[in-house]
Amino acid sequence: MSSYQRSSLAVVFILLITFCGTFLVSEGTQNIGRIDTTEAGVYSLSEGTRNIVGRLQKPLTMKFFYSKDLVDRLGVDQLRDLNNYYYYVRDLLRTYARESGGRLQLQEYDPQPFSDAEQEADRLKIRRIWDVQNAGLYFGLAVTSKSGAEQVIDMFDPRNQAQVEYQVSEAVELATKPAKKTVGVLSSLDITGGDMSDMMRQMMAMQGQQVTQPWGVIEVLRRFYDVKDVAKDAAEIDPEIQYLLVVHPKDLPDATLYAIDQFVMRGGKLIAFVDPYAPIADPAPRDPQNPFGGMSHDDASSLNRLFEAWGVTVPSGKYVGDPNLMQPMPTRRGRQNLVGFLDLNAQGGAGINPDEAVAQGLARQLLAYFPGTVEAAAEVPAGVTFTPILRTTPEGNTFTVERFELASPNGPDPEKINANFKPGATPVAVAGRISGILPSAFPDGDPAGGDDAAEEGEEPAADDHLASCKEANSVVVVADVDMVSDGLSFQRMLGALLPFSSNPDFAVNLVDYVAGSTDLMSVRSRGRFDRPFTVVDEIEREADLRTQEQAAAINADIQRFEAELSSMQSQADEANVGVLRGEAVQKQRDVERQIREKRRDLVRVQKQKNDAIESLETSTRFLNTIGVPLAVLLVGLFLGFNRRGKAARAQGGAA
Amino acid sequence: MSATTAVFKRELRGYFGTPVAYVFLVVFLALSAFLTFSQGFFQMRDASLRVFFANLPGLFALFAPAIAMRMWAEERRTKTVELLLTLPVTVKQAVLGKFLAGWAFFGIALLLTMSMVMTVAYLGDPDPGPVFTGYLGAFLMAGAYLAVGAFFSAMTKNQVIAFVLGAAACALLVYSGSPAVVDALQGIPLLGRPLARFVESMSFLTHFDVLQRGLIEFRDLFFMLGITGGFLTATVVMLDESKAR
Numbered sequence: 038m039s040s041y042q043r044s045s046l047a048v049v050f051i052l053l054i055t056f057c058g059t060f061l062v063s064e065g066t067q068n069i070g071r072i073d074t075t076e077a078g079v080y081s082l083s084e085g086t087r088n089i090v091g092r093l094q095k096p097l098t099m100k101f102f103y104s105k106d107l108v109d110r111l112g113v114d115q116l117r118d119l120n121n122y123y124y125y126v127r128d129l130l131r132t133y134a135r136e137s138g139g140r141l142q143l144q145e146y147d148p149q150p151f152s153d154a155e156q157e158a159d160r161l162k163i164r165r166i167w168d169v170q171n172a173g174l175y176f177g178l179a180v181t182s183k184s185g186a187e188q189v190i191d192m193f194d195p196r197n198q199a200q201v202e203y204q205v206s207e208a209v210e211l212a213t214k215p216a217k218k219t220v221g222v223l224s225s226l227d228i229t230g231g232d233m234s235d236m237m238r239q240m241m242a243m244q245g246q247q248v249t250q251p252w253g254v255i256e257v258l259r260r261f262y263d264v265k266d267v268a269k270d271a272a273e274i275d276p277e278i279q280y281l282l283v284v285h286p287k288d289l290p291d292a293t294l295y296a297i298d299q300f301v302m303r304g305g306k307l308i309a310f311v312d313p314y315a316p317i318a319d320p321a322p323r324d325p326q327n328p329f330g331g332m333s334h335d336d337a338s339s340l341n342r343l344f345e346a347w348g349v350t351v352p353s354g355k356y357v358g359d360p361n362l363m364q365p366m367p368t369r370r371g372r373q374n375l376v377g378f379l380d381l382n383a384q385g386g387a388g389i390n391p392d393e394a395v396a397q398g399l400a401r402q403l404l405a406y407f408p409g410t411v412e413a414a415a416e417v418p419a420g421v422t423f424t425p426i427l428r429t430t431p432e433g434n435t436f437t438v439e440r441f442e443l444a445s446p447n448g449p450d451p452e453k454i455n456a457n458f459k460p461g462a463t464p465v466a467v468a469g470r471i472s473g474i475l476p477s478a479f480p481d482g483d484p485a486g487g488d489d490a491a492e493e494g495e496e497p498a499a500d501d502h503l504a505s506c507k508e509a510n511s512v513v514v515v516a517d518v519d520m521v522s523d524g525l526s527f528q529r530m531l532g533a534l535l536p537f538s539s540n541p542d543f544a545v546n547l548v549d550y551v552a553g554s555t556d557l558m559s560v561r562s563r564g565r566f567d568r569p570f571t572v573v574d575e576i577e578r579e580a581d582l583r584t585q586e587q588a589a590a591i592n593a594d595i596q597r598f599e600a601e602l603s604s605m606q607s608q609a610d611e612a613n614v615g616v617l618r619g620e621a622v623q624k625q626r627d628v629e630r631q632i633r634e635k636r637r638d639l640v641r642v643q644k645q646k647n648d649a650i651e652s653l654e655t656s657t658r659f660l661n662t663i664g665v666p667l668a669v670l671l672v673g674l675f676l677g678f679n680r681r682g683k684a685a686r687a688q689g690g691a692a
Numbered sequence: 693m694s695a696t697t698a699v700f701k702r703e704l705r706g707y708f709g710t711p712v713a714y715v716f717l718v719v720f721l722a723l724s725a726f727l728t729f730s731q732g733f734f735q736m737r738d739a740s741l742r743v744f745f746a747n748l749p750g751l752f753a754l755f756a757p758a759i760a761m762r763m764w765a766e767e768r769r770t771k772t773v774e775l776l777l778t779l780p781v782t783v784k785q786a787v788l789g790k791f792l793a794g795w796a797f798f799g800i801a802l803l804l805t806m807s808m809v810m811t812v813a814y815l816g817d818p819d820p821g822p823v824f825t826g827y828l829g830a831f832l833m834a835g836a837y838l839a840v841g842a843f844f845s846a847m848t849k850n851q852v853i854a855f856v857l858g859a860a861a862c863a864l865l866v867y868s869g870s871p872a873v874v875d876a877l878q879g880i881p882l883l884g885r886p887l888a889r890f891v892e893s894m895s896f897l898t899h900f901d902v903l904q905r906g907l908i909e910f911r912d913l914f915f916m917l918g919i920t921g922g923f924l925t926a927t928v929v930m931l932d933e934s935k936a937r
Contacts, residue, residue, distance in 0.1 A: 071910070073821075568816050570739055676708070
């Protein structure tokens with residue numbers, strides 16, 4: 038073998054080793070030495086998601102659909118948000134796939150018209166967001182398992198970017214447990230309409246029997262869950278029930294409280310709606326003979342016997358008000374703001390904790406009526422935390438009102454009630470989540486069982502009493518019952534339920550929320566990843582402000598003109614009508630001309646805005662495309678001539 | 693090591709001694725900025741250098757072989773390579789010195805694109821992490837491309853051939869990771885999946901993309917440095933052989 042052949046062979050070997058080596062290393066070191074340098078850690082999954090992915094037993098497939106080709110073809114201008122968002126979601130999904138150690142497989146599709154990918158997207162009910170030239174725009178995800186379970190996020194909405202990790206983790210979690218889940222409902226009010234089907238209820242109604250309509254929120258829940266009634270004096274919670282909704286519990290017997298306690302200790306998920314004042318959900322029975330009879334009706338509920346063991350309390354007689362979130366009430370003097378009637382979704386969701394995924398993205402009002410507050414109890418068990426989900430703005434506060442002012446037959450008088458309210462300095466919690474290793478509220482075991490044993494002289498049963506949760510658990514406390522009642526949620530039109538607030542969504546979200554694991558609940562909302570051109574935004578904002586001012590000025594002009602015109606008309610009498618009419622015509626022409634000029638001004642301001650943005654683009658483009666290269670060229674020329682001059686001088690010197 | 697430094701200095705001075713370096717810098721700066729702005733950088737209103745970085749793998753595939761082509765081909769054609777290697781310089785030192793000079797030159801070119809960073813910082817509030825890792829990735833990628841170019845330059849005496857081969861190899865290493873190629877490979881029965889995976893992981897796109905998003909991963913750094921080391925070693929072997937002849 039010649040030396041040339043030998044070294045050629047050596048080169049081939051070296052390159053082969055290089056390629057194979059880098060491939061093997063890159064396959065073998067998938068999760069090693071990874072540093073996320075972004076400020077918000079946007080490429081790092083939260084602890085909760087890692088746990089969910091880590092628990093996966095069977096492999097799942099994530100089918101990710103995005104019509105990148107179509108978006109690119111349509112041009113970037115209108116769709117820039119979507120493309121940026123796509124990159125973010127794609128990267129996040131790739132991180133899921135990478136961190137799952139092979140249990141989550143990511144398949145990315147760019148559905149072309151009439152392709153298999155498009156058919157698959159349609160089959161999985163990924164939303165066809167937009168239709169253009171026979172091509173559909175898809176941007177969604179389906180998580181599928183071999184057993185056929187499918188969880189679909191039909192569309193990734195750029196406005197919902199903070200929740201994307203929650204959505205994906207939820208889909209992954211739910212794809213592993215496809216069975217329909219059972220929700221138990223325990224209430225001192227008849228809110229489920231009994232365990233009967235709609236058909237049975239209709240038949241009974243036709244036979245003239247008295248049937249109670251279930252609350253709308255229960256009907257909505259039935260679409261997603263098996264809803265089971267739990268008696269208000271139940272001594273045991275059916276083990277089939279995984280989620281327990283306790284609504285307006287009034288004086289529950291110890292045995293029932295103990296059953297709820299043990300349900301939570303077993304890892305069951307409890308959502309409790311309690312209220313110090315629930316006139317909408319639990320109205321006083323009407324008695325025409327005694328209009329003030331309502332004052333003796335007790336519409337308060339409490340579960341403090343349990344809550345206080347878990348570190349929180351909902352004090353009775355204390356209501357939450359907020360001057361920023363208060364809503365108007367119809368009164369005899371017209372609509373007046375009532376400080377205890379709140380829209381927690383007002384002012385862009387000012388009453389919702391942005392870090393808790395459960396109440397995000399609600400479209401309509403989230404109404405509460407004289408909610409109570411969730412406060413820290415005298416003793417908080419170690420390691421148990423309370424995280425507010427709904428809370429007032431900093432100016433919100435608690436206040437007290439005499440019962441007779443609330444129970445007046447004409448309804449509460451906003452002026453009198455608002456006078457009792459003093460703005461606060463820190464937000465007050467209306468709903469929240471208790472989490473941690475919760476201790477039992479019955480440290481001595483079953484209150485009934487213990488007595489029996491003592492009386493009968495038997496040994497205390499080696500029972501299955503649990504003194505605390507085995508694993509960390511979460512309990513959701515909402516200090517308002519009215520918000521889930523029909524009065525603040527639905528209108529019934531010809532038997533159909535029409536929600537007028539986001540309250541039912543919130544209630545169902547809560548169940549969905551606890552249906553996920555504690556890990557899922559802790560999946561924090563992601564940091565904002567979009568970084569806009571603030572300078573351009575500022576230009577637009579200023580221009581908009583100016584156009585607004587101008588538009589207001591024009592409108593004022595029009596109004597003034599109309600007022601003048603009508604006053605002229607009222608002054609008109611037989612004699613001067615002709616003169617006035619002539620004046621009016623002249624005046625009208627003048628004002629119309631002025632309005633035209635103002636409109637032109639408006640267009641000019643708009644154009645100025647566009648010009649300012651365009652000139653900014655031109656100058657930055659010029660600086661980078663021509664300015665910097667030109668500077669380099671000039672430096673090069675200068676150095677070149679300098680060198681040449683030096684060389685010439687050196688030559689001259691030598692000569 | 694001083695021999696390497698000497699070669700490095702001589703080469704770097706050599707770049708700036710001719711107008712070629714300035715022409716290169718001007719064209720590179722103008723083209724990279726032009727592509728960035730014409731691909732909707734301003735319309736996206738995203739205060740990041742994503743669009744700018746996205747063009748670099750393609751641009752480097754053109755510019756790195758252009759820088760590297762004269763490294764050895766020229767020396768071999770004018771027979772100065774024999775002269776260089778008779779000096780008290782080992783082949784290894786010469787290869788390393790020339791490579792580092794080319795790399796430093798690329799570093800200067802990248803430094804001059806800082807005007808893009810300033811532009812973005814003026815327009816908005818960019819995340820500094822991805823900007824830093826993007827530049828780190830770009831610099832490492834430039835080194836790897838240069839090593840590939842140096843290898844082909846050492847293979848031939850003709851600069852043009854060196855450039856064409858180098859550019860072709862670089863392009864292959866870039867576009868092997870493009871979705872079109874990966875999709876096509878995945879369609880091959882039986883071997884499709886692993887083959888697509890191999891080819892994709894050999895692509896600069898795959899590795900640079902991770903870096904420019906703000907993620908530093910061991911395997912991406914290893915890929916860039918591994919390719920650099922591998923091709924430089926191959927260059928040394930090639931030149932050793934021609935020295936022996």
